[in-house]
Amino acid sequence: MGESNSSFLELVGITKKFGDFVAVSEIDLAIREGEFFTLVGPSGSGKTTMIRMLVGMDQPTSGDIRLNGELLNGVPANKRPTCMVFQSLALFPHKSVGENIEFSMKIAGMDPARRRTRANELLQQLRLPLDYYYKGVNQCSGGERQRIALARALAFDPKILFFDEPLSSLDYRLRKTLEKELKDIHRETGKTFVYITHSLEEAMVMSDRIGIMRDGRIVQVGTPNEIYNHPRDKFVAQFMGEVNTIDVDDAGGHEVCSKADGVIYKVHRKPDGFKSGHLIIRPEIMKIGRVASKLPNKLKGVVFNDYALGSRVQYQVRAPNGVNWLVERLQDVPFDGKLNDTVDLGWRPEDSILVKD
Amino acid sequence: MKTAGSSHIARKLIWIWTYAVIVFLYIPMFAVILASFSTQRYFRFPIQSFTTKWYTKTLESLSVRDLLWTSISVAALVTVFSVLLAFFGALAFARYDWKGRKLYQRLVLLPIFFPQAVLGLALLLWFSALGITTSWQTAVFAHMIWIVPIVILIMSIQAYSFDPALEEAAFDLGATRWQVLREVTLPILAPGVISGSIFAFLLSWGNFPLSLFSTGADQTVPEWLYAKMVSGYTPMVPTLGSLTMSGAVLMLLLVYLFWLATGRRRRQAQNSVSSDD
Amino acid sequence: MSKLAGWLKNPGVLAAAPASIFLLVGFAGPLLMVLGYSFMPSKTFALNSVPTLENYLSVVSDSYYISFFWSLFLAALTVILLFPICYPIAYGMAKLFGKWANLVTAFVAIPLLISENIRLFGWVLVFLKGGILDGTLQSLLGVSASGLLYTVPAIVLGLVYVYLPFMLFPMVIGISMVPDSLKEAAFDLGASRWQVFREVELPLAMPGILIGAILTFILAMGSLAESKILGGQAVVMIADDIESAFTFAQNWPKGSVLSVMLIALSGLIVFVLFRRIDLDQIIGRR
Numbered sequence: 040m041g042e043s044n045s046s047f048l049e050l051v052g053i054t055k056k057f058g059d060f061v062a063v064s065e066i067d068l069a070i071r072e073g074e075f076f077t078l079v080g081p082s083g084s085g086k087t088t089m090i091r092m093l094v095g096m097d098q099p100t101s102g103d104i105r106l107n108g109e110l111l112n113g114v115p116a117n118k119r120p121t122c123m124v125f126q127s128l129a130l131f132p133h134k135s136v137g138e139n140i141e142f143s144m145k146i147a148g149m150d151p152a153r154r155r156t157r158a159n160e161l162l163q164q165l166r167l168p169l170d171y172y173y174k175g176v177n178q179c180s181g182g183e184r185q186r187i188a189l190a191r192a193l194a195f196d197p198k199i200l201f202f203d204e205p206l207s208s209l210d211y212r213l214r215k216t217l218e219k220e221l222k223d224i225h226r227e228t229g230k231t232f233v234y235i236t237h238s239l240e241e242a243m244v245m246s247d248r249i250g251i252m253r254d255g256r257i258v259q260v261g262t263p264n265e266i267y268n269h270p271r272d273k274f275v276a277q278f279m280g281e282v283n284t285i286d287v288d289d290a291g292g293h294e295v296c297s298k299a300d301g302v303i304y305k306v307h308r309k310p311d312g313f314k315s316g317h318l319i320i321r322p323e324i325m326k327i328g329r330v331a332s333k334l335p336n337k338l339k340g341v342v343f344n345d346y347a348l349g350s351r352v353q354y355q356v357r358a359p360n361g362v363n364w365l366v367e368r369l370q371d372v373p374f375d376g377k378l379n380d381t382v383d384l385g386w387r388p389e390d391s392i393l394v395k396d
Numbered sequence: 397m398k399t400a401g402s403s404h405i406a407r408k409l410i411w412i413w414t415y416a417v418i419v420f421l422y423i424p425m426f427a428v429i430l431a432s433f434s435t436q437r438y439f440r441f442p443i444q445s446f447t448t449k450w451y452t453k454t455l456e457s458l459s460v461r462d463l464l465w466t467s468i469s470v471a472a473l474v475t476v477f478s479v480l481l482a483f484f485g486a487l488a489f490a491r492y493d494w495k496g497r498k499l500y501q502r503l504v505l506l507p508i509f510f511p512q513a514v515l516g517l518a519l520l521l522w523f524s525a526l527g528i529t530t531s532w533q534t535a536v537f538a539h540m541i542w543i544v545p546i547v548i549l550i551m552s553i554q555a556y557s558f559d560p561a562l563e564e565a566a567f568d569l570g571a572t573r574w575q576v577l578r579e580v581t582l583p584i585l586a587p588g589v590i591s592g593s594i595f596a597f598l599l600s601w602g603n604f605p606l607s608l609f610s611t612g613a614d615q616t617v618p619e620w621l622y623a624k625m626v627s628g629y630t631p632m633v634p635t636l637g638s639l640t641m642s643g644a645v646l647m648l649l650l651v652y653l654f655w656l657a658t659g660r661r662r663r664q665a666q667n668s669v670s671s672d673d
Numbered sequence: 674m675s676k677l678a679g680w681l682k683n684p685g686v687l688a689a690a691p692a693s694i695f696l697l698v699g700f701a702g703p704l705l706m707v708l709g710y711s712f713m714p715s716k717t718f719a720l721n722s723v724p725t726l727e728n729y730l731s732v733v734s735d736s737y738y739i740s741f742f743w744s745l746f747l748a749a750l751t752v753i754l755l756f757p758i759c760y761p762i763a764y765g766m767a768k769l770f771g772k773w774a775n776l777v778t779a780f781v782a783i784p785l786l787i788s789e790n791i792r793l794f795g796w797v798l799v800f801l802k803g804g805i806l807d808g809t810l811q812s813l814l815g816v817s818a819s820g821l822l823y824t825v826p827a828i829v830l831g832l833v834y835v836y837l838p839f840m841l842f843p844m845v846i847g848i849s850m851v852p853d854s855l856k857e858a859a860f861d862l863g864a865s866r867w868q869v870f871r872e873v874e875l876p877l878a879m880p881g882i883l884i885g886a887i888l889t890f891i892l893a894m895g896s897l898a899e900s901k902i903l904g905g906q907a908v909v910m911i912a913d914d915i916e917s918a919f920t921f922a923q924n925w926p927k928g929s930v931l932s933v934m935l936i937a938l939s940g941l942i943v944f945v946l947f948r949r950i951d952l953d954q955i956i957g958r959r
Contacts, residue, residue, distance in 0.1 A: 096564060117567045129565035133583045142579070143569040195569055410765040417762060418780050421837070424795020425787065427805055431798050439798055441808030485692030492685030500689050502947055507700050509888060509943045511895015513912040514932045517919050518703035521929070525706060525720070541699045544692055595786070602788030605897060618788040625794055625902060634798070637791040644786050 047072035047231060048093075048199060053102035055088050062088040064255040066102070070199075070233060075225050077234040077242040079278070080252030086235040089252070090201050093233065094123045106198065122197035126204050128188040130176040136162075136187055137172035143195040161190040164227070166220075182213050186220075193228065202234040206241065218244045239279050243267065251275050272394050276319045281365050283320040287393075289313055295393065300360050305335045307389040316395040322367040324390040327354060327382055328374045334385030340364060342380050356384055425641060431634035438629070450635040459620075460636060466532050467601055467616040474539045474600040478547050479593050485544065486551030486588070487581075491558060504545045512542060516609035523610070530612030538610035539600045546599065547592040554588030594651060598644055704936065710929035718925055728930040737914060737931060744911040744935075747825075747900075748893035751832040752886050755840040758833070759885070763844035768853070781838050789835050793902045796834065800827060800903075823905035831899035836892060840885040847881015848874070887946050891939045911935055 048070040055063040063085040070076045078086045091097045093104060095116030104111040111119060122143075131139050138145075140161055141154045149157075162169055165186040171179070176187060185205060192200055202221075206214045222245045225232050236242055242249045243263040250260045251274075259271040270276035273284065287295040287304065295318060296303050304318060331337055340356035348367075356364045364384055368374055376382045431439050435447040454460050488494070489501060507515065519538045523530055562584070566576045582589075604618040611619065617640055624633045680686060712724040715731070732738070766774045784792060799805045802819035810816045821827060851874050859869045875882075897912040911931060918928030 094568060096568075116564075117570050117572065121568075123565070123568050125561045125565055127559055127561050129559060129561035131562060131566075131580060131584075142566065142571075146570045146575055146579075191569070407765075407769055410761045410769060414762045414765055414770075414777060417758065417837070418777070421781065421784050421834070423799065424792045424834075425784065427795040427798040428791055430805075439801065440803045441798075441805045442812055481692045481695055484688040484690075488685050488689030488692070492683070492688060494683045494685030494689075495680060497685060497689075500693060503693065503696060505947075506943070507696065509891050510939065511891065511912055511935060513897045514895055514915060514935055515700075515703070517915060517928065518707045518932065519699070520919065521706050521710060521925065522703035524718075537699060541696065544695065548692065598786035602786060602791075604788060604790050618790045621788070621790045621794065622898070622902075625790070625797070633794065637788075637794060641787050641791060645783070648783065648786070 047107060048233070049103075049105045050093075051103045051105070053089075053092065053099050053104065055085075055092060055097065056100045062255055063092075063099075066255075066257055068250065068257060068260070070231065071248075073229055073231055074247040075222070075232045075234065075245055076248050076250065077236060077246040078250045078252055079236055079239050079242045081237055081278075083254075084252040085255040086252050087203065088255075090123070090203055090233070090235050093199075094121055094201055095119045120198040121201060122192040122195040122199075123201040123203060124185075124188050124192050124205050126207065128184055128205065130184060130188055130191075132175075132177055134176070135172065136167075136174045136176055136179065139176060139187060140190045140194050142191060157194060158190075161193055164193075165190045165224070181209055182217060185209075185217055189221075189224065193230075197230070199231045199233055202232065204236050207236070207238075214241070221245055239266075251278065268392070270319070270392060270394060272396075273317045273319070276317075276392060276394060281322060283322065283325070283364055285318040285320075285362075286315075287318045288315045293388065299362075302338075304391075305388040306391060306393050309393055310395050313393065313395055316393060319392040319394060320386055320390070321392075322353060322365040323351070325364070325366040325384055325386050327356070327366045327368055327384055328376055329383070330372075331383040331385030335388055336391075337383055337385035338364075339381055340384055342376060342378055342382055345378060356382065428634045428637045428641070432631065432638045434631065437631060439631075439634075450631045451639075454632045454635045454639065457632070460632070463615055463617050463620050463636075466611070466614050467618075470532050470535050470539065470607075470611075470616060471597045471600040473536045474543055475593050475596040477536070478540055478544045478596040479589060481540075481544050482547035482551055482592055482596075483585070483589060485548040486555045486585075489548055490552040490555035491560065504548050507542050507545045508549070510542075512603075512605035513609075515541065516606045519606075520609045530610050532611055532614040532616075535607050535611040535614070535616070538606045539603055542603075542606060543596050543599055547596050550592045550595055551585065551588040554585055558584060590651070590655075594648070598647070601640070601644065707929045707932050707936075710926050711933045713926040713929075715926050716924050728926045731927070732930055732934065737911075740909050740911040740914045741934070743908050744894045747828060747832060747908070747910070748890045750829055751836060751893045752840070752890050754829070754833055755837060755889060756882075756886070759837065759841045759844055763841055763848050766841075766845045767849035778842075781841060785838050789898055790902070792835070793831055793898060796827075796831060796903060797822060822903065823907050825904065825907055828900045828904040828908055831903040832893050832896065835896075835899060836889045839892060840889045843881045843885035843888065844878070845881070847878035847883075847885070850881065851877040883946060887942055891942065894939065895935060 048068075050066055050068040053063060053066040053068075054061070066089065078089060080086045088097065092099050095111070095114060095118075098112065106120070131142070134142070137155075137158050140158045144154045144157065158172065159169055162171060167183060167186055167190070171183075171187075176184060179187065188205065206217055209217065218241060221232075225245070234242070234245065239249070239251075243266075246263060248260060248262055249266050251258045251266065253274055259266060259275050261269070266275065267279065270278075276282060277284065285304070286298040288298055289309070290296040290303060293305055293307070293309075294303050295306055295309075297318075298315075306318070310316075325331075326334060338358055340358040342354050343357050344355035346353040351367045351369055354366045354368070356366055358364060366384060430443065432450060433446045433448065434440075434443045435445040435449070436443075485504065488497070489504060516538060519534075519541070520530065523534055528534060558581075562580050563576050566580045567573075571579060602618060603616075604622060607616045607619050608622075615623075617636060621633055621637060624630060706720075709720050711728060712726070713720060713728075714722050714725050715728060762777075766777055770777060797804070800818075800821040801807065802822070806821070807818045810818050855873050855877070856869050859873045864872065895912050896910065897916065900908050900910045900913065912935070915928050915931045915935070918924050918931060922928075
């Protein structure tokens, strides 16, 4: 993790329009040297446009991109000290694994012996067998192809490595393995990684910092913990997955009241100048059963669905006012209720999140 | 899982029908080969006696040599120029996205969906209006009008499955535009270039309607065959016909063997994005 | 102006330029000339006269409409005959033959690379009086089969023979675009095999079938060699008339008018077709 807080890659006022359509609007961002930064957002949020501008495949309509203070705007992609791992990986099918990895070095005119040495180093670093050098890329498995693509990019020795959702086409298990490997490689090489994905979960595993994008703007930037525990608005809070949301108005002191039915809930902290907004309660921090009956915020409801999720069980509980609550409980926490039972639900004020409109 | 409803009998029948049609396609060609060995001046079946004297006569004939030379020259030049134009034309057709592409696609396909004889005659008008006498060189031009679109189509089929990210990746890794073309684009599109070349050569070699009106005083093999078929028949007609057929088949065979020999890596290149494990 | 300059720098435009310029000069140019000549007085050889419609009118008064009729009729007949001939094979190639499909493709395509004159001549040898058919029947059964050549059926055979691949290959592409899962779903919903064919397979394969049909129709309509080699004087196709007008009769304007009418007819059909079809989808499966 980079110790210096100097802005290594700086974006100021970046805007990109395609005709009348604004894909990216007034983005300011400062990425630190050596960090693993991920841009997260749903499809259409502009993240692919962003990364293409950073790599040099597109030019911003307005705004500056600076690397260590130097303007990158007009510099074409093949002259930038950056390299990208493409979504389709774009491995050259007519070249062997070794030739793929060596490509940038061959272009730069490095002699074959040195290229070979470096390629072998990278094969080892990426945990690929050395005899893969002559292998055809199409004969390699999905996970291996990812590593070859990464090795090829690393061979370029870029200052920044960009990733365009490379893992999205893989199955769950492979993805989980590669996420952790990517994090290890990042630590080993110490290079700056800029990654884009639509999965916040994936970003949380790997990143030092995350930037959430929506409709061409950056909504929040922070560490995974900050994003998760202190989302700035409803969108970010709901981006992670299913959450319970109540629209509330300020009710003075440590209280807010539900807009729908006036019920008062206790909160721990309110954002400055809070007048109205949303109370977010994640299913996993809600308690169900006897444990809940002692909590400051509680209600009763009927269990009408349960889902086994492996290590957790999720319940849908319907309150008398018709609102459905989602609650999760770890398997080893005791609970003796079942379907159609009336149960207590509750949470502690400090576990809930309050965001403004 | 086999398609529901395709019974075993239906499949057998379809195979039998296909065989029958293929045999049907090759009947006339065997007839020509057969006739080339008949001693008689005018073709009569069953053949009374066989000979190879017509082959000797044909191969020794100076006028036949002229014909072959004309046909080959035209076909060779057509191939070279067509492949050059069509390589870029195919990239524009299938690979790049640009304003006017749809119109361009239609323009390119038009000469294919067009009566060749009329095209030949129109070109004849064109040449005389421009004061150009027709000869085998104008025939090259005429052939290309029809053949360039065909080669573009053939290469486009290949170009469509070409992942644009490959060129971007090469560029991103530091290559100049020229290096990208040489290291990535050309090698991957090579199979299309080769099949396009073969088609260009053989289609030009066997073309009649366009040659008829654009060769002027020169004559290609198909023109001569037609003239002799209509009047002045000689057994050299089936002989020369057999020779040109064999030439074409031989050429295809050689290319096929060459393709087999170098095929391993190239076959991998057909699927640039393969499945994961 | 900078918009034009920007467009010119697009790699697609640059790549398209050589072929486009070539086709505009070599294809559009001559056709425009033909159009121009069609309005010139009869038997002139330059474009410097006052435009006139006399050639267009004479097409009606002379009996050129007979040639047009024959060309249209024979072309339509060819397409109609080729559809049932090719469909089973196309179906096989798209769905049944598996890895053998490529071999079948090769066998069907190779004759295309051999001059059609030679191939049609082979049929002459088969149907000639004293030829392969006649000779075999005479020696085996004592029956004669002369008089088969230089007839309309012989021309139709020639057309069907030559244009079979042009109908077949687009059909293969069309049929291969029909996912098996759709047909299975239709079965599952109670349709009979004929109904599945009519409701699911045929409509979805239609773009490919149409391309094959139109290509065959236009090429057959403008064909010359089949009717001359196999049909002799039995039928005069429009391309034959055009050729005579240009060469024998030395009447360029007349030949131009006939050409214009043939092109207009072909062009109309093609134009209507291409409106309804997305080429990228068919050729590129995008």
